[in-house]
Amino acid sequence: MVPGTPAPGDVWAALHSVRRSGPLVHNITNYVAMDLSANVLLAAGASPAMVHARDEAAEFAGIAGALVVNIGTLSPEWVAAMLDAATVARDRGIPWVLDPVAVGATSYRTRTASDLLALRPAVIRGNASEILALAGAAGRGKGVDSTDSSSDAVDAAGELATKTGAVVAVTGEIDVVTDGRRSVQVAGGHPLMARVTAMGCAASAVTGAFAAVVDDLFLATAAALAVLGLAGARAAVDAPGPGTLRWRLLDELHMLDEATVLEGTRIS
Numbered sequence: 001m002v003p004g005t006p007a008p009g010d011v012w013a014a015l016h017s018v019r020r021s022g023p024l025v026h027n028i029t030n031y032v033a034m035d036l037s038a039n040v041l042l043a044a045g046a047s048p049a050m051v052h053a054r055d056e057a058a059e060f061a062g063i064a065g066a067l068v069v070n071i072g073t074l075s076p077e078w079v080a081a082m083l084d085a086a087t088v089a090r091d092r093g094i095p096w097v098l099d100p101v102a103v104g105a106t107s108y109r110t111r112t113a114s115d116l117l118a119l120r121p122a123v124i125r126g127n128a129s130e131i132l133a134l135a136g137a138a139g140r141g142k143g144v145d146s147t148d149s150s151s152d153a154v155d156a157a158g159e160l161a162t163k164t165g166a167v168v169a170v171t172g173e174i175d176v177v178t179d180g181r182r183s184v185q186v187a188g189g190h191p192l193m194a195r196v197t198a199m200g201c202a203a204s205a206v207t208g209a210f211a212a213v214v215d216d217l218f219l220a221t222a223a224a225l226a227v228l229g230l231a232g233a234r235a236a237v238d239a240p241g242p243g244t245l246r247w248r249l250l251d252e253l254h255m256l257d258e259a260t261v262l263e264g265t266r267i268s
Contacts, residue, residue: 004182006222008265012258014214014223019045023065023212025205028052028082030072030101033201036246037068040202043253044227046209057081061088065212067096068205069121071103071112079112086119095122095211098166099204104133117164122217124160125169125204128153135160151176158183167217171203175225179218186222187266188229190236196246203228222267230264231256 024047029037034050041048051060054077061067067089069082089096098121103113113134117124126134128151135156154176157168162180170176175186193199207224214220235248 004218005184006219006226006267008262008267010219011223011226011265011267012261014210014220015044015227015256015261016258017213018209021065021213022047023209024049024063025066025068025208025212026051026057026061026064026085027068027070027205027208028057028078028085029068029070029099029201029205030198033070033072033198033205036196036198036202037070037205039250040228040253041205041209043250044206044209046206046212048205052078052081054081054084058084058088061085061094061096062092064089064094066208067094068099068208069096069116070099070101070201070204071109071116072099072101072201074109074112079115082112083115083119086116086121090119095208095217097121097123097125097204097208097211099201100124100126100130100134101201103130120164121166123167123169123207123211123221124164125171125200125207125221127200128170128172131160131168131170132156154178154183167221169203169207169221169225171200171225175229177218177222177225182218184222184267186225186229187268188226188264189232190245192236192239192242192245193232193249195242196249199232226265226267227256227261228253229266230261233264234260 210220210224231253
């Protein structure tokens with residue numbers, strides 16, 4: 001194993017820390033993602049809060065273990081709340097995750113992502129097209145969907161990580177995680193997961209939970225994606241369609257034990 005590559009034991013220790021600590025994860029996320037993100041966090045052992053009103057977003061960010069900002073359904077008030085909360089998280093050293101949904105699709109969305117990026121997220125998680133767009137390259141995104149593969153965005157992810165100081169995760173058939181110095185591939189999941197809306201948003205939420213309890217954010221991000229991918233792969237076994245996979249995912253995430261994580265983690 002390459003030095004610095006998270007081992008299966010590291011992944012289990014991270015998940016155990018989430019379950020033991022039950023970190024409060026503040027999500028400013030989109031309407032489509034709220035339900036799945038909250039339930040995935042609960043299944044992983046964290047405590048979700050879906051707080052987006054500007055009157056309380058900044059204050060709430062200050063008491064959370066982590067903040068997750070998802071730009072899926074934007075409005076001026078929500079953008080202001082995102083910026084306020086991210087400012088507090090940055091200033092207080094609270095890890096925060098940026099999910100730049102469909103960045104590059106419109107000028108408003110791209111400008112909002114750029115403004116948030118300036119507030120130095122600890123982790124950036126997106127599909128390949130989103131990471132390419134955020135890094136200034138020309139992706140082939142189709143709204144929130146990616147028509148680029150994670151391998152297409154490896155160089156852009158590394159450059160973005162080096163420029164921003166964030167850990168960058170490119171999720172897809174094979175996930176890529178980099179901090180600009182270290183880089184790993186995380187295998188897992190199942191193609192059927194792409195048929196469940198907000199699955200990527202849920203990955204960002206879970207990453208927030210792991211970032212709240214693991215100081216090494218590179219490890220935290222890789223571990224979060226490994227755990228969610230493992231749960232998704234197990235949920236897809238004999239699942240006739242995406243509806244079944246969705247509820248099975250929550251069960252599998254809740255039931256993951258040490259032996260399963262040690263055997264099923266695939267990070268290289």
